[in-house]
Structure formats: structure tokens, C-alpha cells
Amino acid sequence: MSTPTSTAGAGPRTGGGAVRVGALVPLSRPGWAEAGRQLLAGLELGVHEVNDGGGIGGRPVELLVRDTAADPERAVTAVDELAGLGVVAVTGEYHSVVARAAAARADALGLPFLCSSAVIDALVDEPAEWVARLPPPQSRGWRVYADFLLGAGHRRIAAAVQPSVYWESGIRILRDHLAAHGGAVTALDVRALDPSALCDELAALGATALLLLAGSPEPSVPLVKAVRADPRLAQVLVGAPAGQPEFAEWAAALGRDGAGIPFLRYLPERPGPLGERVGAALRARLGGAPSFVAFEGYDAVAVLASVLRAHGTDRSRVAAAWPAVDVEGTRGRITFSRTPGTGVWQWGRPPVQVVDRDPAGSAGDGFRVLHTG
Known part of the structure; x- marks a missing residue:
């Protein structure tokens, strides 16, 4: 299933069309659909706030969501489709086996992939320059x-x-x-x-x-x-x-x-001001308490927005910027480094x-x- 594209809270359309970002989310069985809904809520809130703040150089971010249903082959097909639609990067995915397939395909295509939620250590079989990850290794x-x-x-x-x-x-x-x-x-x-x-x-x-x-x-x-x-x-x-x-x-x-x-x-014991504010907004959006997965979705958008604003929308420049990331997230300061055994750019110390x-x-x-x- 492909969900409709959305431009949440789009700001003024200056400097060209929308900046497209792909999102891989398990929204139907046998995927962990509740985790997918939480992840999507965080992604959409992040995009809404980016667009309310002027977007990327005056261009709104458009989130193109694809339901993986916990199927690796479906995820690979979605990455191919999103690449053809001109996304500057892909983010999301909760299931480790699905994220592995998506990461491998994105790396092969030269498409930046920011994994929001999958923890398996070997996210890729060989070191990948195009792939970064927020959650801690398993x-x-x-x-x-x-x-x-x-x-x-x-x-x-x-x-x-x-x-x-x-x-x-x-x-x-x-x-x-x-x-x-x-x-x-x-x-x-x-x-x-x-x-x-x-x-x-x-x-x-x-x-x-x-x-x-x-x-x-x-x-x-x-x-x-x-x-x-x-x-x-x-x-x-x-x-x-x-x-x-x-x-x-x-x-x-x-x-x-x-x-x-x-x-x-994967939450801090005491949230900071950003975590408190985003938590309240997520609660209103979800109609209940947000899980850590929703915060992961929001933080993924915060990282991508920071990279796109500082380095532009060229895919190779986005991937080259992973080691330069320094962003205040809802769960702490986010920076990436190489972590042995993962093959990807990894946030070093997310809370556990x-x-x-x-x-x-x-x-x-x-x-x-x-x-x-």
C-alpha cells in the first residue's frame, strides 16, 4: 500500500517546488502497526514544524509515506519508487529485517537513508556511506x-x-x-x-x-x-x-x-524542554501517550532538516554531511560517528x-x- 503524499503545514512556496522526503513505516499486518502509527506521528509532526518554520530555503517538505507491512521486498520496491520520485532522502522503518533490506538498496542507489528505529547491529553487510541511524545498536x-x-x-x-x-x-x-x-x-x-x-x-x-x-x-x-x-x-x-x-x-x-x-x-529519564514540548504535541496528535518510537520519528526529521538547510538537497551532499550532524533532539544532542560492527553512521549515545x-x-x-x- 502507498499512502497519499502530504505536505504538513506547508509554508510559502519560494525558491522552487517541495523538497521530497521518503518515509518507510509499517502500517499494516504483519507489521507492528501500532509502532508504525507512532513513528508516522513523529515524522509528520517534525515535517509540520519544519514547514511552519519556513521549510528548506522557503521550500516546503513533502513526506512521501510507504507502508512496508514488515516485508523486506516491499521495502526495497518502495525505495526504488521513492528514488524515482526524486526524494532527497529516505527515513523511518521499525523492523530490523526490513531496515536492512532498505538500507542495502538505498546505499546501492546512492540515496541517503536515515534509519529512525531499527536496532540490529549489522544494518548493512558492508560499510555504507549513505546510511545513518538514530537508535542504539542492539x-x-x-x-x-x-x-x-x-x-x-x-x-x-x-x-x-x-x-x-x-x-x-x-x-x-x-x-x-x-x-x-x-x-x-x-x-x-x-x-x-x-x-x-x-x-x-x-x-x-x-x-x-x-x-x-x-x-x-x-x-x-x-x-x-x-x-x-x-x-x-x-x-x-x-x-x-x-x-x-x-x-x-x-x-x-x-x-x-x-x-x-x-x-x-530509548528515552531519557528526564526530558528537556524540547522533549517536553514535543511530547505534549505528540500526545495531542495521537490522543494518548507517545512512545519512544514517536520521538525517534520527530528526531529523524530534525536531523534531515538540519542537514538540508546547511548542505542543500543534493543527495551526495546529504550523505557526506552525516559526520557533521550536530542537532538538539528530543532525547539529547545528536551526532554521528562510526561504530564498530554496524557499518553505518551511528548516533553514539542515545538514552537506554x-x-x-x-x-x-x-x-x-x-x-x-x-x-x-
Whole structure:
């Protein structure tokens, strides 16, 4: 599906036509559609504010949105289409396997790609000059999560794993980090075990924590319900490092059963003035609390607008400007550098938190910060 193009809050049209920017967003199943809606809200708010501020040299920014539906091939087709439509850059994408495909295609075409939300370390197979990324590499965030588990006394851990490059990368990071501190992770294949059988395996293992390395709502929601209902597992911590409990659909599906499940979130403990202002605007736009993904979308537009204003709209000049980026974002100062193992221009220190939905809140509403790194 291709969504209509939009020029949000367009300012005066001087100095030529609109500056087109492509956006890759999962807006339909099997993509994580709620994350996609949050990401799009941040992107659109960012474009609205850029255009209200005069655009790029008096030219409005036009956002061309394409729904990836978590399909790598669909993302590649969208990158080709957007390149043909004359976009100066592409941004967005939440799913790591989709972002990998988009990044490779954009790099091959000589089209700047700013990944807003996908964390897998190897975003590209070979070093890419055209690709930059805002979220932390998975190896950093998931090691922070492993440190949280160790600090809470968990060393015998099970993981309900769904096959994918992303989940396999995650369990490898956890295993390596936990093993260095006397911990171990046992993988349980959700294809082979229904929720009841997985509970039996978990009880037999004597694990103190179960990590959901699987999609939402299926199979994660039924697994949580089964574990919460099993008296043998009353003391088992359920965790979801990939962030499934961040979104409202999780709370709607699970209620109190969805609380007390720690996950990774890329927000500072205390937002600055820009974060406060943008957070309020996002809340009004979304009709509810914005997730960190919405802030990632806004920050992606802030970075691109800064580059385009300073260096122009030529694609090669945009890509060449990644190492010169120095922008105040909603979650801190954004600069890019080369990070070993990623092959892309990477924001060095985005904030990382481990949080959960507060069990004491109404139906598990409200979040608690459990650990930062």
C-alpha cells in the first residue's frame, strides 16, 4: 500500500517546488502497526514544524509515506519508487529485517537513508556511506537489559524464541553477556511448543525469568496469559527486551497481566524542554501517550532538516554531511560517528532505559524506570 503524499503545514512556496522526503513505516499486518502509527506521528509532526518554520530555503517538505507491512521486498520496491520520485532522502522503518533490506538498496542507489528505529547491529553487510541511524545498536541495548537481569539476581533464564535474524541476534547477545557473569539462556522454540507445553518446559528448567523474543500479539500475548495463570511460575519474571509492552494494544490485550514485564525504551529519564514540548504535541496528535518510537520519528526529521538547510538537497551532499550532524533532539544532542560492527553512521549515545508498566497503576498503566545504561 502507498499512502497519499502530504505536505504538513506547508509554508510559502519560494525558491522552487517541495523538497521530497521518503518515509518507510509499517502500517499494516504483519507489521507492528501500532509502532508504525507512532513513528508516522513523529515524522509528520517534525515535517509540520519544519514547514511552519519556513521549510528548506522557503521550500516546503513533502513526506512521501510507504507502508512496508514488515516485508523486506516491499521495502526495497518502495525505495526504488521513492528514488524515482526524486526524494532527497529516505527515513523511518521499525523492523530490523526490513531496515536492512532498505538500507542495502538505498546505499546501492546512492540515496541517503536515515534509519529512525531499527536496532540490529549489522544494518548493512558492508560499510555504507549513505546510511545513518538514530537508535542504539542492539548489542548495546540488550547488554543493558542483561545487566538489569543480573542486578535483579537472574542467572537461569529461558527465552521463548521465534525464528528471525533479529531474535537470533538478540539471544546471542544475551547469552554472551550473561555467560561472562555466570548466567545461561535456554531457547524454547515457540513453533514447537504451544503455551501450555512451554509452561511445562519452563517449570522443568527451574528458570527464574522468561524472555519473550517473539512478535506481538501472537505468540507473545497467549504466552503471557499462560505463564500468569500457572501457579508453578508465580515467581518467574516475564521480560520483553524488544519493547512489546510499550504500546497501548499490549495493555488492552493483557490488562494487569501485561504489567511488571520489563522492556527496553530509548528515552531519557528526564526530558528537556524540547522533549517536553514535543511530547505534549505528540500526545495531542495521537490522543494518548507517545512512545519512544514517536520521538525517534520527530528526531529523524530534525536531523534531515538540519542537514538540508546547511548542505542543500543534493543527495551526495546529504550523505557526506552525516559526520557533521550536530542537532538538539528530543532525547539529547545528536551526532554521528562510526561504530564498530554496524557499518553505518551511528548516533553514539542515545538514552537506554529498562522500564515496565507499573502493576500498581490502573490496569497496569504508567511506567516505572528500573534501570538505565
